[in-house]
Amino acid sequence: MALNLGGRNGSKRRVRRNAHLSPRERSIELxxxxxxxxxxxxxxxxxxxxxxxxxxxxxxxxxIDFFSGTVWNPSHxxxxxxxxxxxxxxxxxxxxxxxxxxxxxxxxxxxWLAELAHPRLKAIFKPALEILAGIPSxxxxxxxxxxxxxxxxxxFDPVTKLNALNGAIMLAVMMIPIMVTVAEDAMHAVPDSLRxxxxxxxxxxxxxxxxxxxxASLSGIVAAVVLGFGRAVGETMTVLMATGNASMLHFDLxxxxxxxxxxxxxxxxxxxxxxxxxxxxxxxxxxxxVITFIINLLADWVTRRYREEY
Amino acid sequence: xKYLAIGVAAIIMMAAIGLLLSQNDDDGTESVIIKQxxxxxxxxxxxxxxxxxxxxxxxxxxxxxGGGSSTGITALxxxxxxxxxxxxxxxxxxxxxxxxxxxxxxxxxxxxDGIAIVTHEDxxxxxxxxxxxxxxxxxSITNWNQVGGDDRTITxxxxxxxxxxYEFFWEHVLEKExxxxxxxxxxxxxxxxxxxxxxxxxVGYVGIGYADSSGINVLDLKKDDDATAYSPQDAEAVQNxxxxxxxxxxxxxxxxxxxxxxxxxxxxLDADLGQQVASEVGFYPLxxxxxxxxxxxxx
Amino acid sequence: MDRRAREVVYFTFFRACALIVxxxxxxxxxxxxxxxxxxxxxxxxTEMPRRANTEGGILPAIVxxxxxxxIVVTVTVPIGIMSAIYLVEYEQxxxxxxxxxxxxxxxxxxxxxxxxxxxxGIFVVYLGLGFSLMSAGLTLSIMTLPLMISxxxxxxxxxxxxxxxxxMALGATKWQTILHxxxxxALPGIFTGMILSVSRAAGExxxxxxxxxxxxxxxLPDGFFDSFMALPYHIYYMATQSSDLIATRPxxxxxxxxxxxxxxxxxxxxxxxxxxxxEKYKW
Numbered sequence: 001m002a003l004n005l006g007g008r009n010g011s012k013r014r015v016r017r018n019a020h021l022s023p024r025e026r027s028i029e030l031x032x033x034x035x036x037x038x039x040x041x042x043x044x045x046x047x048x049x050x051x052x053x054x055x056x057x058x059x060x061x062x063x064i065d066f067f068s069g070t071v072w073n074p075s076h077x078x079x080x081x082x083x084x085x086x087x088x089x090x091x092x093x094x095x096x097x098x099x100x101x102x103x104x105x106x107x108x109x110x111x112w113l114a115e116l117a118h119p120r121l122k123a124i125f126k127p128a129l130e131i132l133a134g135i136p137s138x139x140x141x142x143x144x145x146x147x148x149x150x151x152x153x154x155x156f157d158p159v160t161k162l163n164a165l166n167g168a169i170m171l172a173v174m175m176i177p178i179m180v181t182v183a184e185d186a187m188h189a190v191p192d193s194l195r196x197x198x199x200x201x202x203x204x205x206x207x208x209x210x211x212x213x214x215x216a217s218l219s220g221i222v223a224a225v226v227l228g229f230g231r232a233v234g235e236t237m238t239v240l241m242a243t244g245n246a247s248m249l250h251f252d253l254x255x256x257x258x259x260x261x262x263x264x265x266x267x268x269x270x271x272x273x274x275x276x277x278x279x280x281x282x283x284x285x286x287x288x289x290v291i292t293f294i295i296n297l298l299a300d301w302v303t304r305r306y307r308e309e310y
Numbered sequence: 311x312k313y314l315a316i317g318v319a320a321i322i323m324m325a326a327i328g329l330l331l332s333q334n335d336d337d338g339t340e341s342v343i344i345k346q347x348x349x350x351x352x353x354x355x356x357x358x359x360x361x362x363x364x365x366x367x368x369x370x371x372x373x374x375x376g377g378g379s380s381t382g383i384t385a386l387x388x389x390x391x392x393x394x395x396x397x398x399x400x401x402x403x404x405x406x407x408x409x410x411x412x413x414x415x416x417x418x419x420x421x422x423d424g425i426a427i428v429t430h431e432d433x434x435x436x437x438x439x440x441x442x443x444x445x446x447x448x449x450s451i452t453n454w455n456q457v458g459g460d461d462r463t464i465t466x467x468x469x470x471x472x473x474x475x476y477e478f479f480w481e482h483v484l485e486k487e488x489x490x491x492x493x494x495x496x497x498x499x500x501x502x503x504x505x506x507x508x509x510x511x512x513v514g515y516v517g518i519g520y521a522d523s524s525g526i527n528v529l530d531l532k533k534d535d536d537a538t539a540y541s542p543q544d545a546e547a548v549q550n551x552x553x554x555x556x557x558x559x560x561x562x563x564x565x566x567x568x569x570x571x572x573x574x575x576x577x578x579l580d581a582d583l584g585q586q587v588a589s590e591v592g593f594y595p596l597x598x599x600x601x602x603x604x605x606x607x608x609x
Numbered sequence: 610m611d612r613r614a615r616e617v618v619y620f621t622f623f624r625a626c627a628l629i630v631x632x633x634x635x636x637x638x639x640x641x642x643x644x645x646x647x648x649x650x651x652x653x654x655t656e657m658p659r660r661a662n663t664e665g666g667i668l669p670a671i672v673x674x675x676x677x678x679x680i681v682v683t684v685t686v687p688i689g690i691m692s693a694i695y696l697v698e699y700e701q702x703x704x705x706x707x708x709x710x711x712x713x714x715x716x717x718x719x720x721x722x723x724x725x726x727x728x729x730g731i732f733v734v735y736l737g738l739g740f741s742l743m744s745a746g747l748t749l750s751i752m753t754l755p756l757m758i759s760x761x762x763x764x765x766x767x768x769x770x771x772x773x774x775x776x777m778a779l780g781a782t783k784w785q786t787i788l789h790x791x792x793x794x795a796l797p798g799i800f801t802g803m804i805l806s807v808s809r810a811a812g813e814x815x816x817x818x819x820x821x822x823x824x825x826x827x828x829l830p831d832g833f834f835d836s837f838m839a840l841p842y843h844i845y846y847m848a849t850q851s852s853d854l855i856a857t858r859p860x861x862x863x864x865x866x867x868x869x870x871x872x873x874x875x876x877x878x879x880x881x882x883x884x885x886x887x888e889k890y891k892w
Contacts, residue, residue, distance in 0.1 A: 033695060036691070046716075116623060116624070138842075139637070139868060141848075206615065230718055231718075265722055295718070353661075357660075375825075497849070
């Protein structure tokens with residue numbers, strides 16, 4: 001980093017930003033810089049690795065067929081088929097299903113937390129939410145596999161109890177803590193003066209929330225939803241154990257599905273290294289990465305673009 | 311600074327405990343590790359074998375993992391494992407791959423399996439012909455009432471496609487036709503048992519070692535309408551090949567077995583040791599003639 | 610409907626939502642605890658698995674998870690703290706700072722299975738570490754790096770500028786200021802971040818699956834380049850592929866309970882520490 005300083009005779013002299021610091025200070029700064037570069041490197045490595053692994057797939061299979069194919073049967077002994085649609089639809093079904101459940105409940109929870117909760121209840125609830133967020137996904141998956149599926153079997157009598165609904169409900173429970181945390185921060189940031197002004201004009205508390213607080217924190221709420229959705233899309237273990245892993249294309253919540261994440265996880269235990277199947281799995285991973293990347297960028301953009309500055 | 315001290319202390323403690331725990335077999339003898347991979351059907355069997363073998367051969371460690379017969383054979387070809395267990399025979403394409411890689415697969419028969427067709431315990435159907443079984447699994451028969459049962463849709467459960475059982479079934483029952491596209495591909499024998507236990511219209515195929523469970527029926531099979539029906543639970547029928555889905559279970563090595571692998575295999579091919587355990591697990595032991603044949607290959 | 614009545618309806622719904630969420634936490638923990646308690650014993654925690662995982666204990670899995678946590682702490686904590694220091698104290702608003710922040714933010718959103726693919730490609734294959742504790746540990750370290758960086762960043766930026774200014778005014782160099790005046794105050798927050806990162810790493814399964822976790826070993830890992838078992842994968846494997854799913858159910862519950870207690874324990878410690886630290890340093 002260079003600065004333009006006035007030199008002798010009025011000429012410009014370029015000097016390093018930290019030239020005035022001792023060598024020790026400079027070397028420390030260098031070390032810290034290098035440490036930080038690890039993160040950028042890591043992100044690049046993720047993308048690069050996926051690309052490298054997926055590249056051979058571009059040559060050996062028809063990419064159009066990959067993105068539009070409706071059958072995923074990669075290790076058929078004679079005619080392997082690599083259509084990603086069943087996996088994509090599976091991922092979307094459980095994620096949207098989870099969002100449908102998580103958004104109302106999460107929003108209700110957020111409003112309660114930000115506006116209605118007694119401080120002492122809040123002091124119990126917030127840590128509880130953190131604990132819920134910290135529970136490993138394999139435990140959620142185990143619960144869904146063993147217990148939640150039984151409840152679904154009793155309530156809906158489906159053909160198979162390990163289905164998309166099972167995954168969606170469990171994912172919703174996992175999504176809610178993240179959503180509530182981010183959304184609550186947003187609602188909390190709305191200054192009390194707005195609320196007080198509204199109440200002073202005669203609005204009820206609910207009317208205040210609905211017409212003043214919610215619109216003011218909308219960007220944060222939307223960001224929360226998008227982030228939660230991104231987490232759901234990328235979730236592996238829960239859906240792996242809960243959804244039955246039948247890779248067929250359908251839109252029935254009460255039948256088994258397989259998500260992109262589960263397909264990678266399961267098939268990898270069995271795939272032959274560097275075979276076509278292996279590279280296609282990397283391609284699925286690449287697709288997944290791009291999708292979650294876009295979702296993350298979206299969340300970030302929404303936050304920055306629509307944030308109300310108070 | 312207090313926190314730093316605690317943190318460092320915690321890390322040191324963890325490291326110390328970790329190192330302590332890993333000082334478990336420091337008696338000077340070098341442990342040889344044999345890595346084996348492959349069939350999920352044989353996984354439990356091989357794990358029991360490994361455990362009992364290691365109990366009497368302390369300095370040889372056997373690591374067994376699953377993934378399907380195809381995975382195991384591939385790992386053997388790529389030199390990643392010493393032996394591979396498989397519930398189907400190696401294919402000629404795989405042999406060619408192996409030789410191209412400098413690997414020479416040697417086949418050892420190690421036990422006998424009868425693939426059991428299992429249904430829910432409330433399902434009245436008790437016998438199927440091979441023809442009917444084919445129809446069920448290729449999707450042309452979709453209701454139990456077409457094979458003498460109740461009016462109930464058939465739900466198909468099968469294995470993932472790297473499974474030797476999947477391939478064996480495909481070759482011998484489906485005669486290389488496609489499986490029905492509505493078949494649920496599950497990743498293990500016990501998953502199939504669990505699924506069928508919970509589904510009154512379900513049908514699945516598992517190794518006989520897994521069929522000994524409550525809540526399911528094991529069907530008899532007959533070649534055609536007039537033939538005698540045999541059950542996979544009938545040891546003689548399976549060993550004589552009268553049961554239609556009898557098959558051998560195999561272990562493949564790279565070339566003539568090394569000293570340790572030799573110990574391992576000869577333990578397995580012992581009527582009182584490995585073969586005895588095979589019966590206990592629910593599979594069937596080899597006859598003495600076959601044992602002798604296989605032992606001759608040990609060199 | 611009357612305005613006030615409408616309010617009551619909505620508010621009841623909101624309270625119900627909060628109740629539902631609390632209930633799901635309680636139910637989840639409750640079922641795992643009651644299911645696992647009967648098989649949880651000293652033998653379970655200290656013995657090797659026997660009879661194809663249907664008997665015996667889960668010691669190798671516990672030790673494996675332990676080693677993984679060790680690797681994560683050793684790698685992620687230094688790099689995380691250093692990156693956080695850099696991001697807060699040095700590079701503030703230039704384009705490089707934005708690139709770094711963007712990188713960290715996006716790393717946090719990458720699905721765990723993709724990290725598994727990364728670990729497989731780079732550590733297992735390219736660097737030749739094979740299917741070992743080291744590959745898995747390094748993969749987990751990269752995965753938890755964003756978490757460590759964010760937590761450290763928060764802790765460091767919470768230290769008021771006045772502390773820094775006072776130190777500099779007295780003639781300290783930038784690094785002296787950081788080391789002796791900023792970091793000590795940020796340390797509790799950083800420590801909390803470390804606990805949360807390690808706890809996250811302990812619970813992850815997908816990256817392990819791709820970097821070679823074993824499903825049954827009768828010995829402990831012999832160094833960091835050896836095969837290993839791990840708790841989360843053990844639970845997954847037992848619940849979906851063990852030889853007798855019904856008979857081993859109590860064992861599955863017990864293993865799940867062990868993992869739950871481990872992670873919960875760490876999370877609770879982190880929360881308690883953070884509360885005490887906040888009360889202590891009310892700026």
